[in-house]
Amino acid sequence: MGIKAGVGLSSNKNYPQAAREALEQARKNLGKEKVELAIVLTSVEVAYTNAIKIILASLGPVPLLGASSMAVLSNGGIVKHGLGIMLISCSAGTYLNSALAKDIHTKSVIEAGEELGEKLLYGFKDMRRDVGVIFSDGLIPQGSHILQGLQYQLGSSFPLAGASASDDFSFQKTFIYFNHEILNDAVCGLLFGGRLSFGIGVKHGWQPLGKPHEITKSEANVIYEIDGKAAVGMYKEYLGFDTNKLRQELGHISILYPIGLYLSGEEEYLLRNIVSIRDDGSLLCQGDAPQNSQIRLMIGTKESCLDSTRQAIFEVKKGLSDHPAKLILVFESVSRYNLLGRQIGKELQMIKDGFGYTTPILGLYTYGEQAPLKAINYQGKTHFHNQTITMLGIGD
Amino acid sequence: MLDLDYLLWIMTVSNLILLAVIVYGVTKIKKSQAETDRLRKSLEEMDAQAKLVVRTDLELNKTQEELDKKISSLYALQRLSRSMSTTLEEGQIFKMISSEYLEEMGFEKACAFMFNEKERKFNLSLNVGYSDEEIVEIKQFFDANRDAYSTLIKASGTSPENQAVRNKIKQIFRVYDFVISAIQPKEGNHGLLFVGKDSKESLITEGDEELITILANQIGQALENAHLFEKTWHAHQELENKVEDRTRELSRALEEVRRINRRKTEFVSNVSHELRTPLTSIKGYASILLAGKLGSIPEDVKNRLEKINRHSDELVQFVNDLLDIARIESGRMSMKKEPHDLKKIVEEVADLLAVQLKERQIAFSADFGKDATELLADYNQLKRVFINLINNSAKFTPAGGRISVKTARIDKNIQVDIKDTGCGMTPDEQAGLFQEFYRVDNPINQQVKGTGLGLVMVKDIVEAHKGKIWVTSKKGEGSIFSFSLPIEG
Numbered sequence: 001m002g003i004k005a006g007v008g009l010s011s012n013k014n015y016p017q018a019a020r021e022a023l024e025q026a027r028k029n030l031g032k033e034k035v036e037l038a039i040v041l042t043s044v045e046v047a048y049t050n051a052i053k054i055i056l057a058s059l060g061p062v063p064l065l066g067a068s069s070m071a072v073l074s075n076g077g078i079v080k081h082g083l084g085i086m087l088i089s090c091s092a093g094t095y096l097n098s099a100l101a102k103d104i105h106t107k108s109v110i111e112a113g114e115e116l117g118e119k120l121l122y123g124f125k126d127m128r129r130d131v132g133v134i135f136s137d138g139l140i141p142q143g144s145h146i147l148q149g150l151q152y153q154l155g156s157s158f159p160l161a162g163a164s165a166s167d168d169f170s171f172q173k174t175f176i177y178f179n180h181e182i183l184n185d186a187v188c189g190l191l192f193g194g195r196l197s198f199g200i201g202v203k204h205g206w207q208p209l210g211k212p213h214e215i216t217k218s219e220a221n222v223i224y225e226i227d228g229k230a231a232v233g234m235y236k237e238y239l240g241f242d243t244n245k246l247r248q249e250l251g252h253i254s255i256l257y258p259i260g261l262y263l264s265g266e267e268e269y270l271l272r273n274i275v276s277i278r279d280d281g282s283l284l285c286q287g288d289a290p291q292n293s294q295i296r297l298m299i300g301t302k303e304s305c306l307d308s309t310r311q312a313i314f315e316v317k318k319g320l321s322d323h324p325a326k327l328i329l330v331f332e333s334v335s336r337y338n339l340l341g342r343q344i345g346k347e348l349q350m351i352k353d354g355f356g357y358t359t360p361i362l363g364l365y366t367y368g369e370q371a372p373l374k375a376i377n378y379q380g381k382t383h384f385h386n387q388t389i390t391m392l393g394i395g396d
Numbered sequence: 397m398l399d400l401d402y403l404l405w406i407m408t409v410s411n412l413i414l415l416a417v418i419v420y421g422v423t424k425i426k427k428s429q430a431e432t433d434r435l436r437k438s439l440e441e442m443d444a445q446a447k448l449v450v451r452t453d454l455e456l457n458k459t460q461e462e463l464d465k466k467i468s469s470l471y472a473l474q475r476l477s478r479s480m481s482t483t484l485e486e487g488q489i490f491k492m493i494s495s496e497y498l499e500e501m502g503f504e505k506a507c508a509f510m511f512n513e514k515e516r517k518f519n520l521s522l523n524v525g526y527s528d529e530e531i532v533e534i535k536q537f538f539d540a541n542r543d544a545y546s547t548l549i550k551a552s553g554t555s556p557e558n559q560a561v562r563n564k565i566k567q568i569f570r571v572y573d574f575v576i577s578a579i580q581p582k583e584g585n586h587g588l589l590f591v592g593k594d595s596k597e598s599l600i601t602e603g604d605e606e607l608i609t610i611l612a613n614q615i616g617q618a619l620e621n622a623h624l625f626e627k628t629w630h631a632h633q634e635l636e637n638k639v640e641d642r643t644r645e646l647s648r649a650l651e652e653v654r655r656i657n658r659r660k661t662e663f664v665s666n667v668s669h670e671l672r673t674p675l676t677s678i679k680g681y682a683s684i685l686l687a688g689k690l691g692s693i694p695e696d697v698k699n700r701l702e703k704i705n706r707h708s709d710e711l712v713q714f715v716n717d718l719l720d721i722a723r724i725e726s727g728r729m730s731m732k733k734e735p736h737d738l739k740k741i742v743e744e745v746a747d748l749l750a751v752q753l754k755e756r757q758i759a760f761s762a763d764f765g766k767d768a769t770e771l772l773a774d775y776n777q778l779k780r781v782f783i784n785l786i787n788n789s790a791k792f793t794p795a796g797g798r799i800s801v802k803t804a805r806i807d808k809n810i811q812v813d814i815k816d817t818g819c820g821m822t823p824d825e826q827a828g829l830f831q832e833f834y835r836v837d838n839p840i841n842q843q844v845k846g847t848g849l850g851l852v853m854v855k856d857i858v859e860a861h862k863g864k865i866w867v868t869s870k871k872g873e874g875s876i877f878s879f880s881l882p883i884e885g
Contacts, residue, residue: 210447210450211439211440211442240447252458339457341461
């Protein structure tokens with residue numbers, strides 16, 4: 001046995017009680033194994049309670065990582081208010097290390113990524129590093145740059161799966177959990193080592209629509225011009241709305257028609273949600289949009305979303321080869337949660353069907369996902385994604 | 397010269413080839429240009445189509461989203477209504493309106509206040525999403541505007557339309573939009589249901605208002621059912637209490653009757669014992685005198701002494717019957733149950749009464765059914781039953797009549813019918829037949845001697861055998877005295 005996990009989920013609105021219930025289930029599902037790590041994902045209100053304190057008081061000195069989300073998914077279902085816990089145990093030969101970088105506003109985001117990478121590597125000097133998991137505050141400006149710092153330390157092709165924490169879609173405050181700390185403006189991570197097998201699946205299902213365009217002026221996550229004109233023009237043309245109307249409908253537009261960055265050799269475009277339309281007509285995106293990128297307006301449906309989930313499951317299984325998954329972490333975009341609506345349960349059912357009902361599953365809905373690209377040109381480099389379902393499966 | 401010609405020829409040919417190439421190239425470029433133009437046009441057309449697709453798709457998605465929300469709301473309302481219909485407790489009805497249901501219906505906050513007409517104030521019945529402090533402030537708002545809101549309830553109204561009032565409500569209830577609907581059960585207090593959205597993204601639609609009106613009606617219906625149930629339950633409880641009181645009274649009366657009966661039995665028993673001693677003396681002296689042991693006595697004295705002797709015998713028999721009844725009723729006489737043959741008992745009784753029956757020209761017959769003779773019983777007591785019943789029939793059967801005995805097996809019992817062709821009885825006459833000292837008031841009975849104890853004793857003996865006795869009779873058509881006894885005793 002290399003790694004084993006047990007999950008628990010509770011929708012009790014008495015959150016300290018929910019913490020006890022979920023922990024009890026997770027312990028029961030893990031069996032008698034020693035708990036080496038706890039991953040806790042919660043709805044945003046839980047962050048204001050002493051639920052995390054209760055979990056740690058019960059577990060003792062066990063590393064705890066997690067994040068807030070608009071909902072939590074697990075084998076037991078999807079809860080909008082409550083929390084899910086995954087307890088992980090490892091046998092000899094499997095290594096874990098967790099770390100935190102906080103107060104990001106006091107340094108550059110890249111520096112925070114470097115700090116996290118450096119801390120994660122501590123104790124891993126002569127050991128084989130398999131895969132990393134990161135949880136970041138979903139509202140950090142240019143949060144996608146954390147990856148650059150991390151890659152500087154861990155290597156540009158080191159596989160990472162990450163989630164930007166979310167709230168109840170109000171974009172007010174998101175939280176990450178690291179041991180006893182409940183933080184904003186921070187990122188925490190986890191490194192698995194030893195000889196674990198793993199598979200990462202990342203898919204969105206959106207398809208390009210209309211003619212190709214080019215980003216003619218951009219800086220980090222702001223697109224100033226498309227085809228030499230104010231970036232908002234592209235949306236005005238396609239939707240026939242003026243800027244005010246676009247702003248009013250941005251909630252729908254951002255989810256349904258994101259911008260797709262063309263990546264040579266990749267099966268899918270890299271998506272970017274529009275967070276806001278600025279007065280100068282530029283578009284503020286979640287994630288960077290490099291200048292001179294070929295882009296398309298993208299369109300997605302519930303069916304294409306569910307189809308992409310099927311493909312992501314296939315990719316995880318492919319990565320795991322013949323090894324059965326011992327745990328599955330799901331980082332799924334909040335946009336997909338909104339788009340799928342009543343069919344969100346159907347997607348969870350597909351995941352359970354795909355990996356088997358006894359495989360522990362825990363997931364959250366994110367303001368951005370981090371996962372590697374597959375094409376040779378990108379050498380497995382981890383990128384910041386929007387609108388995807390990203391799944392990490394770990395086996396022995 | 398030749399070289400020059402050749403050169404010229406070569407040049408001409410080259411020019412021609414070049415020309416051809418140029419012409420071909422130009423043609424090709426023109427073709428490519430046309431192809432590029434065509435492709436560009438296709439792309440523009442495709443882009444125009446894409447614009448159409450996006451615009452239609454956006455509308456479709458918004459409609460779909462709205463539909464999804466409506467389906468979720470209706471589904472939640474249906475489940476909530478079903479839950480509410482399962483409870484008949486007023487307090488429980490509001491507790492069922494949980495934040496989960498409200499969220500599914502698209503609302504985050506809710507509260508309900510029922511208006512107490514007597515006290516003229518609003519009482520809180522439901523609170524979802526408000527802190528204690530917030531709800532106190534809201535209650536104060538309702539109480540301060542009680543007239544306006546009690547009018548709203550009476551008018552079956554929904555949300556106020558005045559924008560200033562609406563803004564005030566939004567501010568006090570801390571929501572972006574809301575619906576208020578009246579709760580109106582047919583009986584009991586009426587009230588208001590308030591639900592609100594605390595997200596500016598979604599405002600109240602007509603569908604939301606309809607949904608909340610339905611919910612308020614459902615609450616009203618559930619409250620009505622609860623009141624009705626409470627009323628019925630109280631009525632039922634009252635009835636049960638009455639029945640219990642009456643049963644207690646009857647039990648007390650029955651116990652009193654039993655106590656009196658016991659005292660009567662004791663009294664009869666004591667008196668009978670007291671009577672037996674002087675009766676024995678009377679009978680003894682009468683016998684001595686009749687035997688002439690004290691000297692000869694004149695004939696008319698002898699006649700009177702014989703009468704004294706005979707009446708003394710009857711009195712002794714009467715006293716003995718009384719004592720037996722008292723013993724059986726008090727449980728002091730135990731039945732000595734042994735296997736006996738009914739046929740033998742009936743034959744013995746027939747022999748015993750043969751002379752009397754013959755004198756009165758009454759025919760007697762007996763018919764014993766299959767498996768209807770053997771049973772466990774007290775021989776002497778059972779014989780007394782037959783003697784009494786056959787004797788009783790004989791008394792009321794005129795000369796030339798008939799008495800027949802018939803036995804039959806019915807399940808685990810043997811039923812005996814003693815049928816006569818006597819005068820029979822009306823239903824009224826039959827009513828007190830098995831009561832002590834009861835004698836049917838008719839001319840025949842006035843001629844026939846009897847104490848009114850025989851049938852009582854028969855009944856007591858049968859019941860002491862765990863059996864039953866009854867009579868079937870019709871005036872002028874004779875009677876059938878029937879009794880059944882368990883075979884196993």
